[in-house]
Structures are given as C-alpha cells and as structure tokens.
Amino acid sequence: MKTYLANVGEIKPECLLFDASEMPVGRLAVRIANALRGKDKPTYTPHIDTGAFVIVINASIAVLPVTKMSAKSMLITPVTAAAEL
Numbered sequence: 001m002k003t004y005l006a007n008v009g010e011i012k013p014e015c016l017l018f019d020a021s022e023m024p025v026g027r028l029a030v031r032i033a034n035a036l037r038g039k040d041k042p043t044y045t046p047h048i049d050t051g052a053f054v055i056v057i058n059a060s061i062a063v064l065p066v067t068k069m070s071a072k073s074m075l076i077t078p079v080t081a082a083a084e085l
Contacts, residue, residue, distance in 0.1 A: 006045040014052045021058040024065055032056070 016035050020028055034040045038050030 006043045006048050011050050016052045016054050018056045019058055020056050020062040024063050
C-alpha cells in the first residue's frame with residue numbers, strides 16, 4: 001500500500017467553530033493548533049496546507065484553572081520592561 005500524499009487541488013478548506021467556555025485554555029490551544037495545521041485530518045500532508053479556518057467564540061469567558069491563576073505571578077525586570085517597548 002502506498003502512502004497517501006494530498007495534492008493542492010484535492011484539499012477543500014473548511015471552517016471549524018470552537019467554544020472557549022467548554023474547556024481549559026491549554027487544551028483549546030492544542031486543538032486549535034492541530035486544526036490550523038491540519039493534523040486532525042487523515043489527509044494531513046506536511047508540505048501542503050491541509051488546515052482549516054478557525055473561529056473561536058466566548059473567548060472572554062474562557063476557562064482558566066483556578067490554581068494556575070492564583071499561583072502565577074509576573075516579575076517585571078528592566079530587561080522584560082525594555083523588551084515590551
């Protein structure tokens with residue numbers, strides 16, 4: 001059996017809708033990244049754009065784990081402050 005390689009004309013772009021209120025931000029980011037690259041399809045070919053268009057709804061009420069929100073703090077040093085400018 002030969003390995004399947006997709007051609008440019010065979011790929012039909014699709015649009016995927018993700019709801020950010022249903023899962024944690026990290027898992028959502030992984031699913032979105034896989035959809036953009038096309039790795040969630042059996043026709044994935046590394047040198048062809050087999051990815052989908054992605055729409056994210058309810059991003060303002062995304063699920064952030066409570067333990068990470070309280071544990072994370074940002075340390076601003078002169079180096080990071082200069083990098084932001």
